[in-house]
Amino acid sequence: MNKKIDKDNKSFCLAPWMSIHTWPDGRTFPCCLWDSEKPIGNINRNSLEEIWNNDKMKEARVSMMKGERIDACERCYHLEDTNYGSYRKDINKRHADKMKYVEHTKEDGTLDDMNLHLWDLRLSNFCNFKCRSCGAGLSSTWFSDTKKLATNERLGSIGNSYYNNPHGDKALITVNDKVSFLDMISPHYDCVDEVYFAGGEPLMMPEHYTILDKLIELDRTDVMIRYSTNFSTLKFGKKNVLDYWKIFKNMQLWISIDGVGEIGEYIRSGYDDKKFEENINTFKASGIKPPDIGYMITYGVMNYLHLFDMVIDFIRRDFVDYQKPFYGNKLMHFSPISFPKYYDCMYMPDAFKKQFYDRLINFHNELVEEGASEFFINDIIPKLGSVYNRSISSKFDYDQMLECQVVNEELDKLRKEKFNEIFSYFPTPESFTNNTETYKLTEHIYSKITIKDSTI
Secondary structure, three states: OOOOOOOOOOOOOOHHHHEEEEOOOOEEEOOOOOOOOOOOEEOOOOOHHHHHOOHHHHHHHHHHHHOOOOHHHHHHHHHHHOOOOOHHHHHHHHOHHHHHHHHOOOOOOOOOOOOOOEEEEEOEOOOOOEEOOOOOOOOHHHHHHHHHHHOOOOOOHHHHHHHOOOOOOOOOOEOOOOOOHHHHHHHHOOOOOEEEEEOOOHHHOHHHHHHHHHHHHOOOOOOEEEEEEOOOOOEEOOEEHHHHHOOOOOEEEEEEOOOOHHHHHHHEEOOOHHHHHHHHHHHHHOOOOOOOOEEEEEEOOOOOOOHHHHHHHHHHOOOOOOOOOOOOOOOEEEEEOOOOHHHOHHHOOHHHHHHHHHHHOOHHHHHHHOOOOHHHHHHHHHHHHHHHHHHOOOOOOHHHHHHHHHHHHHHHHHHOOOHHHHOOOOOOHHHOOOOOOOOOOOHHHHHHOOOOOOOO
16 A cells, blocks of 8 residues: 555545544544544543554545545535535644654554544533534533423424433533543653643533643643633633643634624523623733634524624624734634534525625625725635535525424523524525525635625
């Protein structure tokens, strides 16, 4: 087998050579975008060493070296096929120096040395939010709603499919429940370059602080620490996370937010818009470097048209550096919902997608009026264009839109919320049609979106 990876290899990813990703229930993967239904192992049943060279991991390495796409990586491939960035490309770029491990890979995919440079950790499902697109597996506060939806007669098979909790009668799930994962990773502190904390809500997990304390004890404050956090709190008991962040030399902060104002508070039950702004300003005033903040916006049916308003709101509240020369690909990132399927905007009526298109071709002008720099504009417009391109990559699906409506109505009853009042523009099932032409945006066409001429 040729172990020299061709630059045109659109399958290869370094993750199986250097990375480990864990879920609260013990499921283990090479990375966070790997199909969650196809784990390579489970730390409750297997040691990390066993997982490292089991059949699934070896097969993945062999296929990637051959340039063969594998089913578990479909999320990255789909993003790339719709002109979007991907985790595969990102990890290959950021960790290019780890390509040397490929040469040490045996013909059957075995890799004798276990160098866990990247830890991508969901240490617990503990979370104070219960976002509409989430569930009990990654949010402890979802537990009671999940139990009710799973047996909801109106939802029937929908409830059974999405809300049957595989963890039984337990709201809280942790990686340390059956085995000590923290003991498992202990031998790898000398190797780690990057630790990515997600959740649940990592800033509210004791395991998160245990790892940071260990890194400090071992004088490994050079390790890059990265986060996906809802940023609802900066304190855990007597601990203030800002005190930790001042110690570490490298940090990347991705704040997960899907909407602002009442839309944000509806989509992410537990979100407080005023508290969020307060925490942003506290962080910016702390002097912690880098002072810029990256936002991870998960988009789907409910916030698809809201994305433009979010960008404008972030500018007006000074959440983003919209006037400075742009550096890095960090300020705002849009990630699609693919599960539950009925929240995926690909299946919306085309008339709905056309509204997005019409706003997009004039959005350059809106940003200019808000004082945004060309650096900012040239970053955000293509990203929104990729959102649109993905949304039209599949046809309207009446059944999925009907499921979306029904699930939201049943959740509204449980949470005493009103979907139709907040999303008054959302089409009713009676109006679900697919009779509007959609337009494909391509990379070269973005240059035609100008201040004076907004036509495509």
